[in-house]
Amino acid sequence: MRRISIFGATGSVGANGVDLIRRAGGPAAYQTVALTGGRNIARLAQMARELQAEVAVTAHPELLDDLRDALAGSGVEAAAGPQALVEAAQRPADWVLSAIVGAAGLVPGLTALAQGGILALANKESLVCAGPLLRRAAKASGARILPVDSEHSAIFQALGQENLESVQDVTITASGGAFRDWPLERLAAATVAEASTHPNWAMGQRITIDSASMFNKAMEVIEAREFFSLRPDRIRVLVHPESIIHAMVSHVDGGTIAHLGAPDMRHAIGYALNWPRRAPLPVAPLDLAALGSLTFRAPDENRWPALRLAREVMAAGGMAGAVFNAAKEQALDDFIGGRIGFTAMAPRVEMTLQALSGRAGFGDDPADLDTVLHWDRAARKEAAA
Numbered sequence: 001m002r003r004i005s006i007f008g009a010t011g012s013v014g015a016n017g018v019d020l021i022r023r024a025g026g027p028a029a030y031q032t033v034a035l036t037g038g039r040n041i042a043r044l045a046q047m048a049r050e051l052q053a054e055v056a057v058t059a060h061p062e063l064l065d066d067l068r069d070a071l072a073g074s075g076v077e078a079a080a081g082p083q084a085l086v087e088a089a090q091r092p093a094d095w096v097l098s099a100i101v102g103a104a105g106l107v108p109g110l111t112a113l114a115q116g117g118i119l120a121l122a123n124k125e126s127l128v129c130a131g132p133l134l135r136r137a138a139k140a141s142g143a144r145i146l147p148v149d150s151e152h153s154a155i156f157q158a159l160g161q162e163n164l165e166s167v168q169d170v171t172i173t174a175s176g177g178a179f180r181d182w183p184l185e186r187l188a189a190a191t192v193a194e195a196s197t198h199p200n201w202a203m204g205q206r207i208t209i210d211s212a213s214m215f216n217k218a219m220e221v222i223e224a225r226e227f228f229s230l231r232p233d234r235i236r237v238l239v240h241p242e243s244i245i246h247a248m249v250s251h252v253d254g255g256t257i258a259h260l261g262a263p264d265m266r267h268a269i270g271y272a273l274n275w276p277r278r279a280p281l282p283v284a285p286l287d288l289a290a291l292g293s294l295t296f297r298a299p300d301e302n303r304w305p306a307l308r309l310a311r312e313v314m315a316a317g318g319m320a321g322a323v324f325n326a327a328k329e330q331a332l333d334d335f336i337g338g339r340i341g342f343t344a345m346a347p348r349v350e351m352t353l354q355a356l357s358g359r360a361g362f363g364d365d366p367a368d369l370d371t372v373l374h375w376d377r378a379a380r381k382e383a384a385a
């Protein structure tokens, strides 16, 4: 029986992963090794009981007693804190879903990669912060990283066995998020509640706000570069309000292969779970006649300056990705906390990149995890409101 673990099980992606395991037969189909969460102890305990996990881990040590209580009599081990997350990632598993939000997903993801097996990666932050480290860890252990972000799963599927040499460019689509059609002058006053709604996808709050600002798309552009070793000028973004086409791969012979599907994360997670086979998934079939039309427009970089910043980050290389992600996370914390406005996030990230770009080592690829964490901390400090 395949052994699986889900990091960030209580979140939006994680819960979709749990749903697929449940529908496949739960403990009768998969041996669940570890399920992890943060503050949602009740949900974590319920999932761990249902899938009969070996261990359930909360990221927060002060919640260990609550988790123990919630798991009493279940036979599921309870653990808490960053070291417990690492130990959970060290337990051998064939398939690990990396679905913690933010740079907090980096260490568990890297640890899982060192064990071999498949890392199904939703946590784009780890590739943006430390792409070379992840690739090295995978090479050393023989692990395989599979994309779970829907756009990257779409590129992966559209590429198939094609030779990268024949790829002219890759297009990632973007719904445009909550403020796609807002007048620009209204954006500065946008509230957290307004930014936390998405026209098509049901996702965690942070990625939903990042969709409104297009920081999520900027992260995805960098993620695509890291994942597929694409030249930055070969990665395009196209606004596609219906979110039906997730990505397209255009070849030098003028042919373009697009990946289409309903906006449901269970497709990309399930594809990574069943890879290299395909198996039925609880995803609504596409009905293009009912949809009638699909629309597209070029992204407006006045509205979404994060897209320009992504290009600058890729041009800079080295630690720019780690600084970009950490500054973006800090700016997002400050927006959610009411300390800065919606349109102040991008200038704050840009100022942080500028401030740190002069420091020694900024342009060097990360030598190790400590280097990445050092730049992450420096960027958060610089970006804080």
Ligand code: NDP
Pocket: 007, 008, 009, 010, 011, 012, 013, 014, 036, 037, 038, 039, 040, 041, 059, 098, 099, 100, 101, 102, 104, 122, 123, 124, 125, 148, 149, 150, 201, 202, 203, 204, 205, 206, 207, 265
């Ligand atoms: P959510 O906010 O819904 O869930 C995040 C998960 O991480 C929860 O299990 C949460 O626990 C846990 N968590 C939060 N903080 C920490 C921490 N410091 N240490 C350990 N665990 C923590 O996020 P999403 O599911 O939306 O996103 C997860 C990842 O997947 C992100 O990297 C995102 O960019 C990516 N992604 C998401 C998509 C989506 O559809 N949502 C699509 C593609 C990619 P708890 O809730 O219990 O506190």
